[in-house]
Structures are given as structure tokens and as C-alpha cells.
Amino acid sequence: MDSCDRRIRAYKNGKTFDQCKEIAESMNPDFKKYIETNGRVLWTEILEKVDHDELLYKLTLKFLRRDGYDIGNHKVPEVKKFIV
DSSP, X not given: OOOOOTTSTTOGGGOXXXXXXXXXXXXXXXXXXXXXXXXXXXXXXXXXHTTTOHHHHHHHHHHHHHTTEEOOOSSSOEEEEOOO
16 A cells, blocks of 8 residues: 655655545545444554554544544544444
8 A cells, every 4th residue: 555644745656635635535434334343443453554654544533533433532542433
């Protein structure tokens, strides 16, 4: 998997920010299925799935939060469905 690097303007492997957003968006259905099946996904599991790419990791968490998931915090590093 190609990775993106937000520290430089030209992103790794010539990917634009919009392409990185598309990659992160395309990975979210898999994470959502995993959460529905297992109840949660750990931050470390997401980080491994995006090959330790910081930009994809952050975008993935952002999109999961947007879609109604509780992305946790530093004390509870996991993503799960909001319980209302």
C-alpha cells in the first residue's frame, strides 16, 4: 500500500491530499464491519491497517467520528459505536 506524508507538500508517491482522503474513505467500510462484528476496533489495529501512515490514520478516525462512531481518547484508545 502506498503511504502519504503530510510533512511535505508533494505527499509520498505523488499522492495528493484528496487521493489520501479517498483512500481513507475507502477503508472505512471495512472498519465499520469490524466494529459491528467485534464491538470495537483498537487504534493500534487501525494504525497497522493503514501501514503506520499518520495522515491516513487521522483521516480514518475523522471519518469514523463523522459517521457516528465514538473514537475514544488517550485513556480509551478504541473506536466503537455510540450508545445513546
